[in-house]
Amino acid sequence: MGLGAVTRAREAMAGYLADAGVTVGSAFADAVLLAVSELVTNVLRHATRSPVTNVGITVGAGHLVVSVADTEPRLPPPAGMGVGLLMVTEPATAFGGTVSMETAAGHDGKTVLVRFPMPS
Template identity: 80%
Template sequence: MVAVSVGPGAVTRAREAVAGHLTDAGVAPGSAFTDAVLLVVSELVTNVLRHAARSPVTDVGITVAAGHLVVSVADTEPRLPDLTPAGMGTGLLMVAELAASFDGAVSVETAAGHDGKAVLVRFLIPA
C-alpha cells in the first residue's frame, strides 16, 4: 500500500507505484493486462480527485495471491459509489468492463474505524 497525496501528479505517482509492484509480482510490463490494471488505477485515483476532494491522501495498493490481483484505492470520503450499471459514471463503467475482461469485478468496502471507503477491483491474472 502506498499513500499518494491528493493533488497534481497523484495519478502519475499511483501508476508508477503500482507498475513497480506489478513487475515484482511477475506481471509482464507492456502487456494488455498491465495496461488494463494501470488504466484502472488512473481512473480510480482520478475519481478520488473529483469526488473526494476533502481526502488529503489516497491509499493505493495491490495484492497478488492464488492467481488473482486486487487493486484497492481508498479515501476518506464516506459517500459510497453506486456500483449498479445504471448508477456508474463512464469511468467506473470502464473500470468494471476492464475487470470483467479478466474475469474480475468491482466492489466497495467501508473503512473500519473511520469515515471512508476502498474501491476494490479484482482480476484473474492471465496465464
Template identity: 65%
Template structure:
C-alpha cells in the same frame, strides 16, 4: 502507497503500481499491465473528483489465489454507485476492464478510518 491528492496523483499512483509489477508477476508493457494501470488512473481520478476531503489516496496492489487486486481508499464515506445503469463513465470503464479478466468491482466502508475503499479484482492471465 499513500499518494497525495493533487495534480501529480495519477502519475504517482501509476508509477508506484508499475514499480510493483515484478513482485506480483505482471509483465510490464503487457495488455494486462495496461488494463491495471488504466484502472488505477480512473480510480485515482475519481478520488480527485468525488472525495474533496481526502488529503491522500491509499493505492494498493496484491496478488493471491490467482487474482490481482487493486485497491484505492479515500476519506469520503459515500460509496460509489456500482450498478451498470448508475455508474459514471470512469467506473463503467473500470468494470469493463475487470470483466475482461473475469474480475469485478466492489466498494466497502474503510475498516480502520473514515472513508471507503474501492476494490477491483482481476483473474491473473496465464
C-alpha cells in the same frame, strides 16, 4: 495529493506489477494501470475532502487485487455508475475480474477493490 497523484500511482503500480511477474506493456498490465488511473482520478474529482488516497496491490491465490481507499464517506450511487467506474469495470470484466466497494471500518471512507485473476 494533487494532479501528480495519478502519475505517481501508475508508476508505483507498474513497478509492483513487474515484481509480481506481470509483463509491463501487456494488455493485462494496461488494464490494471487503467483501473488505478481511473480510481485515483475519481478520488480527485469526487472525494475532494479526502486528504489521503491509499493505493495498494495484493497478489496471491491466483488473483491480483488493486485497492484504492479514501476518506470520503459517500459511496457512488449504485444506479448511477459514472464513466470512471465504467472504465474500471469493463477491462476488469474482460479479464474475468470484478469491482466492489466497501465502507471503511472504524472511520469515514471507502475502498474500491478490483480483483483480476492472474494471467497464466
